[in-house]
Amino acid sequence: MIEHALRLYPTGYRAPYGQEIAEVDRPMTADLPSAARLHADAGPGARRWP
Numbered sequence: 001m002i003e004h005a006l007r008l009y010p011t012g013y014r015a016p017y018g019q020e021i022a023e024v025d026r027p028m029t030a031d032l033p034s035a036a037r038l039h040a041d042a043g044p045g046a047r048r049w050p
Helices: 002-006 011-029 034-042
Strands: none
Touching: 002 011
């Protein structure tokens, strides 16, 4: 799932920091259901779907 979220970052940022973002995100969201994990990956400003 994180691979999809990484596409939201600009390429110039994703290239140097993408691996670090993935390594931090995976353990933090591993126990969440898929919809909650997607929302967590989208960030704090993301709209929640009803």
